[in-house]
Amino acid sequence: MDDILTLSGVEKRYASGHVALHGVDLAIRRGEIFALLGPNGAGKTTLISIVCGIVTPSGGTITVDGHDAQRDYRAARAKIGLVPQELATDMFERVWDTVRFSRGLFGCPPDDAHLERVLRDLALWDKRGSRLAELSGGMKRRVLIAKALSHEPRILFLDEPTAGVDVGLRRDMWALVRRLRDQGVTIILTTHYIEEAEEMADRIGIITGGRIKLVEEKAKLLATLGRTELHLDLAEPLAAVPAGLADATLSDEGRRLSYVQREGSMPIPQVLRIVEGAGVTYTGIETRRSSLEDIFVDLIGEKA
Numbered sequence: 001m002d003d004i005l006t007l008s009g010v011e012k013r014y015a016s017g018h019v020a021l022h023g024v025d026l027a028i029r030r031g032e033i034f035a036l037l038g039p040n041g042a043g044k045t046t047l048i049s050i051v052c053g054i055v056t057p058s059g060g061t062i063t064v065d066g067h068d069a070q071r072d073y074r075a076a077r078a079k080i081g082l083v084p085q086e087l088a089t090d091m092f093e094r095v096w097d098t099v100r101f102s103r104g105l106f107g108c109p110p111d112d113a114h115l116e117r118v119l120r121d122l123a124l125w126d127k128r129g130s131r132l133a134e135l136s137g138g139m140k141r142r143v144l145i146a147k148a149l150s151h152e153p154r155i156l157f158l159d160e161p162t163a164g165v166d167v168g169l170r171r172d173m174w175a176l177v178r179r180l181r182d183q184g185v186t187i188i189l190t191t192h193y194i195e196e197a198e199e200m201a202d203r204i205g206i207i208t209g210g211r212i213k214l215v216e217e218k219a220k221l222l223a224t225l226g227r228t229e230l231h232l233d234l235a236e237p238l239a240a241v242p243a244g245l246a247d248a249t250l251s252d253e254g255r256r257l258s259y260v261q262r263e264g265s266m267p268i269p270q271v272l273r274i275v276e277g278a279g280v281t282y283t284g285i286e287t288r289r290s291s292l293e294d295i296f297v298d299l300i301g302e303k304a
């Protein structure tokens with residue numbers, strides 16, 4: 001698959017002397033949903049701001065769909081739509097005017113048919129004449145997306161798209177993001193909600209302390225770094241783990257037998273066969289598969 005965005009050795013040292021990015025290399029594939037996860041202060045916003053030309057990098061190169069983001073800034077920027085966390089426009093403006101204005105900012109010729117499609121797709125067409133101040137929080141967020149899509153970008157950055165929105169609206173946003181991906185837009189989102197990355201992303205990047213720690217297919221990440229815990233409530237307490245199960249542990253005065261299965265270790269059905277073969281009976285069985293959140297905490301040592 002070809003890459004639509006590449007960062008190579010991207011550094012950022014702020015005037016304060018703080019180094020927010022240490023030589024970041026990252027390649028985003030055309031058409032994917034990529035989630036960038038990291039704790040507070042990891043450098044996510046700095047990275048997005050550099051790609052969007054809002055912050056100047058101290059070093060490195062960025063290529064956006066074949067255009068060098070510094071030498072060929074306008075062409076590179078035109079490929080990108082940025083959905084910020086908050087609406088910074090005039091609250092007395094009307095939806096249609098603000099979206100039309102955004103398109104003009106990129107030097108695109110007017111195309112009211114495109115803007116109508118965008119507003120209809122975001123269920124904002126009926127609100128096109130409303131002032132921003134009159135809209136609900138969820139509608140205001142959709143206006144931000146409409147503005148970002150007004151100039152037909154190929155890459156859409158969503159910075160914390162569902163921070164502070166309720167569960168129903170979050171699901172609507174996820175459905176919308178998937179529709180955009182189906183239309184061929186590459187999506188890069190930053191999020192604190194691991195659940196959001198787990199639900200939506202094709203690939204996951206983890207950034208911490210200004211360094212990319214890991215980039216992996218979500219499914220592979222869950223398969224290779226994930227684990228399954230098995231807990232058995234035993235009918236009779238055991239003094240020692242059954243032979244052949246050295247990795248298992250006993251707790252609750254020998255009444256609970258636990259085993260953690262990781263990639264390459266003995267599969268759970270085999271563990272159960274050994275337990276049963278040793279004549280051990282159990283009255284309860286519980287398994288738990290680790291989530292992306294568990295993996296993140298294991299890697300970073302803290303929550304996103």
Ligand SMILES: Nc1ncnc2c1ncn2[C@@H]1O[C@H](COP(=O)(O)OP(=O)(O)OP(=O)(O)O)[C@@H](O)[C@H]1O
Nearest residue numbers: 014016018020038039040041042043044045046047
């Ligand atoms: N203008 C600035 N001047 C100096 N330091 C800055 C500036 N902007 C950000 N930083 C610092 O750079 C680091 C990365 O910040 P950044 O906002 O990119 O992190 P983030 O991953 O987006 O965090 P959050 O999840 O909290 O939004 C932080 O330590 C921050 O304090």
